[in-house]
Amino acid sequence: MSNAISTKTGAKAWSSSPGLATASRIVAAIFAGYGLAYASTMFLTVYLPLVRSDRVVFASLASFIVYLAAIVYTFAARSASRAWLVLVGLSVVLAVAALVAGDFGARR
Amino acid sequence: MLFLAFGLNYLGMTALCLAMSRHHKAVLNSAPSSARTRGLRVVGALLLALAMALNIIELTADMGIITGLLQLMLAGLAVGLLMAWRSRWVLPLGGLLPLGGLLALLA
């Protein structure tokens, strides 16, 4: 695959091997991608402007699209480490936002 | 009415197909003029819209949109396959299918 250019600029030792970089992307797509889908579902379940039962349904139905977008993004990203950063970063932000609101009882 | 709708979907897809230079050459042995290309596209789009309308009239918008889309895709496949192996049948079928649908509707 075509990450020869990006690995040079990225200067990450572990991603200097294209095989390892691809493996890293695959793991990111499957697991970090699912993590993002999970976090987005948590977030939307809390913040969608609907009644609770509708929030849960629409948030869950959207999760597959988030997962799909995350997987495609992981392989389109400039480097594997960048994909990891974006997926994990976004997941943490969304999950924290959902948990904070839940714990303070902002939405039920 | 659904048979007629499929016939119109097929005819509309045929028109859109013939609006492409390569397929026009394959069926009619000449490249289409730009006016003809535009005309075929408009006619094709109108036929597809009419076919969708028939589906909706027959089955209500709720189900008609789904069956209309499914018919559209199968009609496109039929045109594609016929263009590959039996390109001489493409035009006659464009007349026969809607006609058969019309007869089935009247019968």
Add this chain to the structure above:
Amino acid sequence: MSSAESTVKTKSLRQAMAGLHTWGGLLPSWLLFVILFGGSIACFDKELEVWMRPALHPVGETTLSLDQVSAWVQKQAPKPPHAIWMRPPDERQPYWYAGYEPQNELEPFVSFTLDPQTGEVLPKTLGGNFWFTLHYNLFGGMLGMYIVAIAGMFMLVALVSGIIIHRRIFKDFFTLRPDANGQRAWLDAHNLFGVVGLPFHLLIAYTGLAIFVTFYMPAGLKVGYKGDIEKMFYEVQGQFGREELKRKTDHAASIDKLVLDAKRRWAASGEGGTETGWISVHHPGDKAAVVDIRRYDRSRVVDFQWIMSYDATTGAFLHEQKPYKPGYTAYAWLTNVHMAQFGGAIVRWLYLGLGLMGCAMVVGGLQVWLRKREAKGGWGIGFVRAMNGAVIGGLPIASLGLLYGNRLIPPNVALRDHWEAYTFIAVWIAVALWAVARRNSGRVGRDLFAVAAVWALGLPALDVLTGQPGALSAAIARGDWRVPGIDLAVFAAGLLCAKMAWWPRVATPAPEKARSKKRERRELVEEGV
């Protein structure tokens, strides 16, 4: 951004997506073929069930009451079951379908098929449900459901990456050049089946995932309902339920009378009809037992079941399901669009056609992978050839084998359905061994087409010889094409297989037009890495 820079970017995006499409598509392709083929055939599950029960009277009138069936099912359960489920005969399903759900959630649903006139248990068969189960869990229970979901997710990824790498989606919409070189011709075919059917492929993969969304994505349940699934179902579906009291009672209200009451209530709205769907009794025999009567409305995609719940002991009306909220309406629309139970036979035929188009897309993709590597050499050619023969040839032939087994195994054999399964498995293994052993002979395709042709062309004869005398002509005279339709459709498929096996089209390569090397190279990017 300069235009040169953006060209480099789109080029590398396309190459990254080509890698994703090639390998992310190859890996699940045989599994996807099984799922797509099983689902396509399952469009006609009830018709096949009737085909596989030749002793059945074709008209679904019944002399049995719900009370009789419910009492009978309860007696079959060794321990008091969690619930019993019943579906009275109707036009498409001319037999009683009933069973019980054991207390232990891990034990499977135990079902029975009863003769609508005599109430006798009909000879066991895997029936039309076979392809349905294969489609949604590969006979692997919960684990199988997750495997199917993963394959569905791969399918979505392959579809989206395929759209990104296809640079001439509209220009090549109708293009199929069978006379081009093998790889080009198969790429055309793969594109035609994929692009023309794209809305269907996307929708069917997505809605398939949506059906069991609560299993695949439990985050909403965890956050929204703190994991309380009963509460979620109650709130989302507006469905009634209550806990078992563990106090036995012998008294039971007549379910048949409750159905009349439910029909009266449904009829008051004036729309959607009063046909009943599934009828269930939860905690049968307990003081807190509940009868749920569901409506079956096939006149629209979102069928509001309008469940009427009654106290099973006193017959008192407990609850009616509230109209679906937007969320559940959306969910019901998606699941029903997937399951194609609305609109009648025409919808089933359309789904069958497009489902098989999905199968053809998978096969086309596999052929592109093979042809490219056969031309240039590469790793895994023998493996992919063997798998193609074993799975793409194996499943349809084994399915035919199951139909033959169904008719040729005598009706009174013990564990008849098991013998059917052995037939299916044995045929599949035989085909697979043949395909593996002869994978590099270049003849496996034609050999398997020949086998499929013989079996498919023989199916109508098998039906006539092993069915009830005159049943087929009587059905045609009645205008009931369901069973003859299966024979005819399989026969037509047999003709096609015969053509491919004995009179394959000899490719006459069209004179290659002189093309610049540059253009050739650009096209090859789409053809995968």
